[in-house]
Amino acid sequence: MCRSFGAPLTIEDVSIRPPGRHEVLVRLAACAICHSDVAYIDGDWGGELPAVYGHEAAGVVEQVGAGADGLAPGDRVVVTLIRSCGECARCRRGQPTLCEGRTGGETVLTSARGEPIHQAMNVGAFAELVNVDASQVVPVPRDLSLESASLLACGVLTGVGAVLNTAGVEAGSIVAVLGTGGVGLNCVQGAALAGADQIIAVDLVASKLEVARVFGATKLVDAATTDPEEAVREATAGRGADYVFVAAGVPALVESGARMLARGGAVVIVGIPASGTSIRLDPVAIADGSLRILGSKMGASRPHEDIPKLAELYRSGRLKLDELISERFELDRVNEAIDSARRGEQLRPVVVFAAG
Numbered sequence: 001m002c003r004s005f006g007a008p009l010t011i012e013d014v015s016i017r018p019p020g021r022h023e024v025l026v027r028l029a030a031c032a033i034c035h036s037d038v039a040y041i042d043g044d045w046g047g048e049l050p051a052v053y054g055h056e057a058a059g060v061v062e063q064v065g066a067g068a069d070g071l072a073p074g075d076r077v078v079v080t081l082i083r084s085c086g087e088c089a090r091c092r093r094g095q096p097t098l099c100e101g102r103t104g105g106e107t108v109l110t111s112a113r114g115e116p117i118h119q120a121m122n123v124g125a126f127a128e129l130v131n132v133d134a135s136q137v138v139p140v141p142r143d144l145s146l147e148s149a150s151l152l153a154c155g156v157l158t159g160v161g162a163v164l165n166t167a168g169v170e171a172g173s174i175v176a177v178l179g180t181g182g183v184g185l186n187c188v189q190g191a192a193l194a195g196a197d198q199i200i201a202v203d204l205v206a207s208k209l210e211v212a213r214v215f216g217a218t219k220l221v222d223a224a225t226t227d228p229e230e231a232v233r234e235a236t237a238g239r240g241a242d243y244v245f246v247a248a249g250v251p252a253l254v255e256s257g258a259r260m261l262a263r264g265g266a267v268v269i270v271g272i273p274a275s276g277t278s279i280r281l282d283p284v285a286i287a288d289g290s291l292r293i294l295g296s297k298m299g300a301s302r303p304h305e306d307i308p309k310l311a312e313l314y315r316s317g318r319l320k321l322d323e324l325i326s327e328r329f330e331l332d333r334v335n336e337a338i339d340s341a342r343r344g345e346q347l348r349p350v351v352v353f354a355a356g
């Protein structure tokens with residue numbers, strides 16, 4: 001429970017209501033910690049308190065409400081924050097991450113004193129149980145570890161999706177990825193899946209760059225000792241990258257990424273900066289170079305289509321999941337896990353529950 005931004009979370013017993021129409025109760029096995037959780041806990045994006053955070057989860061269906069077709073108790077599932085109605089204009093265009101129709105219903109969580117608790121990002125997965133809309137739940141194969149499956153809910157979906165869905169990277173492209181944390185590594189392996197000719201990984205932490213090589217990076221740039229813009233120009237014979245993925249939520253990296261582009265290239269904003277920040281871009285360079293600035297919410301993903309595909313890529317050995325898990329924590333150590341993620345020490349710390 002987060003009761004004050006920037007303060008340690010507290011462990012409390014709360015009440016969770018049974019699933020209503022089109023809702024599913026899931027007993028969690030694992031919840032990976034995304035930097036978005038850290039940003040919310042630190043107050044970077046505002047929000048309602050008290051709140052339960054956590055949104056990158058997997059578990060087993062315990063109870064199904066009316067209308068939650070295709071799901072049954074005992075199903076092993078990934079739980080995402082993408083809640084969609086399937087009927088609004090955005091959903092009909094295949095854009096469930098931008099759904100305009102389905103909003104939250106009655107309060108899901110209440111404290112021992114009866115106060116309503118905000119179910120952050122429609123999930124609230126730093127908890128043993130979640131009650132979510134059926135559109136947020138995607139079954140996965142029974143032989144897929146739920147710890148590994150939890151990563152499909154956000155980090156993998158966002159990073160790989162930014163490459164394959166948002167940008168549509170073509171085979172033979174030159175790709176640069178700025179920031180090689182959990183999401184950035186998935187941009188790297190998404191570029192490898194797309195058949196990119198060069199994949200340039202940029203980070204301030206040398207150890208993360210070595211991991212990026214394992215995920216498919218062909219060139220490593222240590223931004224602590226090397227100017228990344230010069231390094232990209234040198235690696236591309238002065239041409240620049242066709243695509244630059246900004247995986248860290250740092251506004252200056254968007255500006256730098258735009259300067260790394262080849263003519264006709266695109267910078268894709270994957271990591272979200274704190275609210276209220278701004279960037280400065282040269283409109284002449286954008287117009288004259290036919291450059292594109294693309295936002296990528298959750299990798300423009302369609303969870304019910306994309307997660308099964310990603311699960312099969314993992315099972316065939318073409319997608320790495322296990323290598324993303326840097327450490328496992330029980331729920332009573334959640335603040336340690338969050339602190340390690342805040343310091344950038346972890347790729348993906350994962351909170352594990354007894355159900356796993």
